Every structure is written in structure tokens, then in C-alpha cells.
Amino acid sequence: MTGPGVAWYLGVAAFLFATGSLGVLLRRNPLIVLLSLEIMLNGANLALIGFSRNFGNGDGQIFALAVMAVAASEVVVGLGLIVALNRKRVTLDVDRLNRLRG
């Protein structure tokens, strides 16, 4: 088995995860927040697959597939919500969306 060692993969994964979490924390547009969440999930996926390859065990890849399925459904719901908010002419700013009453 050739290619870079597992540390490289983990490094990239950590970078992706950190980028994503910073995006979630700092950005106000819910669309961007959603994208950043996806980046975090992909970071986690990369870590899973990296370990899976390192230990020669397929479990991590199965997990990654499951995470992708969850991410896909989450995007569906999240984008749907954002579109609906936009249609109602609500300002797309997570700091101002602080009331559950609607």
C-alpha cells in the first residue's frame, strides 16, 4: 500500500473540520452556515476513511456512507427551510432568527 501516511489524511481532515466550525461560528448567513456544516461532516468522513485504510478495516467506510446519507437529508431539510424563509421575506441572518414563535 503506497501513498501518504495516515497523519496527512488526519491533518487535512482536521483542517477541514476547523474551517467548517469557524464558518458555523462566524458567518451569519444560514446558507453559508449550512455549507460549513457540510465541510465539517466531510472532515469527519475523511478521518473515518483514513483510519479505515490505516487499519485495513471496512467499518469506517460504512460509517462514512451513513454520514453522507444523513448529510444529504440534512441538506434537503436545511435548504428547504432557507428557501421557505426567503419566500417569506425574512432576513437571512441567524443572529436575528432568535425566536421560535412564528
Added chain:
Amino acid sequence: MTTGAWICLVSPLVSAILITLGGTRLSRRTAGYLATLACFVSFSGALASFVAMLGRSGGDREVVSTAWTWLSAGRYSSGFEVLVDPLSVMMMLIVSGVGALIVAYSIGYMDGDPEERRYFAYMSLFVFSMLLLVQGGNLLLLLAGWGMVGLSSYLLIGFWHERPNAIAAAKKAFIMNAIGDATMALAFFLLIKQSGGLAFGVLNAHYSSTTANLVALGLLGGAVAKSAQLPLQTWLPDAMEGPTPVSALIHAATMVTAGVYLIVRTHAIFEQAPKIADLAAGLGAGTLLLAGLIALVQVDIKRVIAYSTMSQIGYMFLGAGLGAYANGMFHLMTHAFFKALLFLAAGIVIHALADEQDIRKMGGLRRLLPGTYWASLIGSLALVGIFPFAGFFSKDSILAAAMAHGTYGYILWVAGLTGTFLTGLYTFRLFFIVFGGEPSAFVREHFHALKRDVVGVSMGGTVAVLAVLSLFGGWIQFSPWWHPVDTWLRTVAEPLVTPKSWQEWTSIGASLLLGLAGIYSAWLFYGARRVAVPRLDVAQRILERKFYFDELYDALFYIPAVLLAKGLYVLVEQPLVRGSVTELGEDARDVGGLVARLQTGLLRTYVLAIATSVAVLAIIFVAVR
């Protein structure tokens, strides 16, 4: 034999259920006819068992028929079973027979009452409960019937539930009876502990004297409460708040006679505890004097009769306590006839006078109600025990039995004789005031006669039947010469005393003389009014207040209980219970306010919190490893 007994037991219950389920689909009259029919079916069932039993010899007359195992726990088990023996058949005949007549009378008396159906359902339930009590094949079923009799009496005494007095009287009766139920239950627990069961057979086992005394005392407590004897007698006069036929049912056929039945049924235990048996006889003697005295000053027609019941039940307790079981039961039977007669006749009077019960307003009803006049005369003479009416035959034999019981017996005998004089006096005081003289102004104004429709026939007809029974019912037994009742009950309860012939005749002569003397004095005071009624204010007041028993119980139990409750309310309820509830609520709200502040609604803070926590957890995880 047992088929008849089961029919007798079940048919009033069926009628109660049908009337309840039928509701407004049944007309009011139909409910009355249904209840009456059920009671007469019940009576025919009892009659069938009686006839079947006549065909058997003495030893085979006791049969237990078990329907199913009703209750079993550990080694204990009781069946749902009926006991058919001479004693229970005698009670079945009295309860269903007199009960059926009273229910038939109710068709007329309750006519037009807005809640007739409920009334007839309760009446059927009452008859069923009493039949369960007398037929129950073990002590547990007896107790079940005992409790149900208390329940039905509560429902019926409080039948006119819009009257506060009636509700108070119903509660009083129920509570007094509950005291008796409790002592009885305690006695049964003790029996289960000592013998492992509640079949009637366990009563015949031999017990240590303490056990026997305690069990007998518990049973006596139940009997005293149900039969309104000293010291639990105060509920009976108040129970007059119910409709008149209910009073008749309580006094004649069901309920108050249950105590006498209980003593006779459980005589084996009382024979092992002779002191308690003597106590029962003494309580009976005390009650008969007390009730006789109080009856002298009462002005409510039904209350006078109620006190006469207490007094007559006193005679029965006297007989049963002394071991003259058959005499007590015989008096129970004749008493059922003439007491039902007196109550139902009084019901006609009350009905004819627009529900007035105060005898001071009555008078001169002899010409207006001739039939009722004669019926009441027969009933009153039977109550005093004048030859040849029913009471004569039964009361004197109890007195004779008292004579055969040694010195203690003679004391009771004197009490019983005094009671006879009082009976004559108060019975005929009532009779002369209500029927004698000229019609009073009130009577002239309010009187309206019975019509010859269903109402009149149902009331007049039943009174006539009972008058015939009171006239001839006593001839069954005349203890000096013939005694079939003694022979009938001998297999169930062997009498402990056998009075000699001279004792019988002395009692007969003395009680007849004193009874006549009582009637004569009543005639002097109230009939001819030749002698002014002696007045003694102190005595008058004591008697009108019923010897202050109500006040005594108020002071002993009611007031301390109320004070205790009020004290606990101020000291415990308000600061601890109510205070703690308010305090807890406020604290919960404060905590909630603090926690709510964390929920800002800002996504960013949540994410930060999650991220920080995960980071901290990760660090801890790494550090610990």
C-alpha cells in the same frame, strides 16, 4: 330444598337490577309491581324450602349449597354458599313474607313521588341484603350481607335527599352501624387466626376463655349496633326521616332483627362466654326500659313506634342472651307482624293527614278511618301482649325464661315486667291521642280519605293481611302447652333454660296484669282524661332529650374530633402542607427563570457551547489516558 332458597335469595336482586337498568323505560307503577312480584316470588321460594324441609327428619335439615368458591387466600377459603336450616328458613319466611307485604304497601304510599323507581330498586336491594345475611353459608357472607343491609338502610333513610335532616339521619345510621361492622370484623379476624376459617362449624370448636370472650364481645358489638340496643341505639329514632314503609321494613322484616339472628346463629360462641351472653341480656333489659320511658314523651307518631321497636328488640336480646333462643326468635316473628302493622297503619294516618306526624295535632280519627282504627287496635294489643293477640304468646315465654336463670334472671324479669307496663302506657297513649276523642281542628281541615284505587287497595289490603297475622300469628306456640317453634329450632340451637310450669303461668299472669294496668292508666290519662298527666319538668326534659345520649356522644367523640381537626389544620395543614406547596411552586419558578436565561435563541452561542464542551471532553479524555 336449596333451589327454593336460591330463588328466594336471587329474585329481589334481579328486580333491583332490572329496575335500575330499565330506568325511565319502566313506568313508575311497573317498577312497584316488579319489586312486589320479586318479593312474592322470593317468599314462594322460601315457602318451597320450608315445605321441603318439613318432609325431612331433624338431622337432615341442614344443607349447605355452594355455588362457587368465592374467595381463597392461602389456607383460607370461603364459598359463595347458602345455608338452609330451620333457623334460616324461618328468617327467610319472615323477611320475604313481611317484606313483600311492605313493598306492596309502598306502591300506594309512594304513589306520585318523583323518584319511585329508585325507591323500589333500593327496597329490593334491601330485601336481598337481608336475605343474604340470613342465608349466607359462612360468617364472611353473613358479614357481606350485614354490610349491605347497612348500605341499603343508608340509601333508604336518606331517600328524600333534599332534606338535610334525612341526610344527617342516614349518615348517623351508617356510622353507628359501621362501628358494629368493625367490631364484628375484628371478631372474625380473631376467629380466622385461631381456627383458620369462617365456616359456621368453627364456632363449635373449643376456645380459650379470652378468645371466646373477645369474639363474643365483637359479635355483640355488631348485634347491638344493627339492632339499636344500648349503647349504640341513637340512630334508630332519627331513621324515622325515611319514608314510612322503609321504617316498617327496617323495624319489622329486616335490619334491626339481624342482631337477634346473629346471637342465635352464633350461640355456640356465646355459650362459651357466658358473661358476654349475660351482658347481652342485660343490655336488652336496659334498652327495653330506656326506650319504654323515652316513648312516653315523644310526640312524633313514628318515633313512638320506633322506640317501641327498640324496647321489643330488647326483649328479644333478653331471650337470646339467656339462651331462650326459640323464644327470642318467636318474638321476632310475631313482632314482625304487629310492628309492620303498626307502622303501615301509622303510614295511612300520615297519608290521610297530608304528611303530618305530630300526634298533638291529631285526634278523633276513629270515625274517619274505621279500618285503620281496628288495625291499630289489634296491633297495639299485640304489642302490649294481651290475650289472644300475637305478642301475648311470645313475650311471656321470654319472661318465663328469665325466671329460670337464677338471681340475675329475676332482676331481668322485673325489668321486663316494668317494660310491659310501660309498653301498655305508651302504646295506648299514642292510640288514644290519635284515634280517641273528637276530630281536632287540624284533622277536620286536612283529612282526606283513601280512595278505592290501586293506592287505597295496596295500603288497605296489606294492613288487613298483617292485622290477621297479628291476630292469629301467635297461636303457633303457647309455651305451657304446645311449642312447635321450640321443636323446629331445637336442631340449630338447643335452649339453655327450661322454665317450669309455675314460672310460665306466673309470668303470663303478671305481664297480662301489668299490661292491662298500663292500658288502664293510659285510658285514665289520655282516653277519658279523668286524671291530669303527672308533670315532672326534670324528668320530662331528660326523656325528651333521650337521656342525653346524643349530647354525650357529641361531647365524647364529635367535639374532640372537631377540635383535633381544627388544631391540626392550624398547626400542620396551614404551615406545612399548604405552605410547602406554595413554597415549592415558587422555588421551581425561580430555578426555571435562571435556566431560561441560558436559552438565548442565538445559534452561535449554542455552537460555541457545544464546541467548547467537546474540546474540554477531548482534553479530559486525552489527559486521563
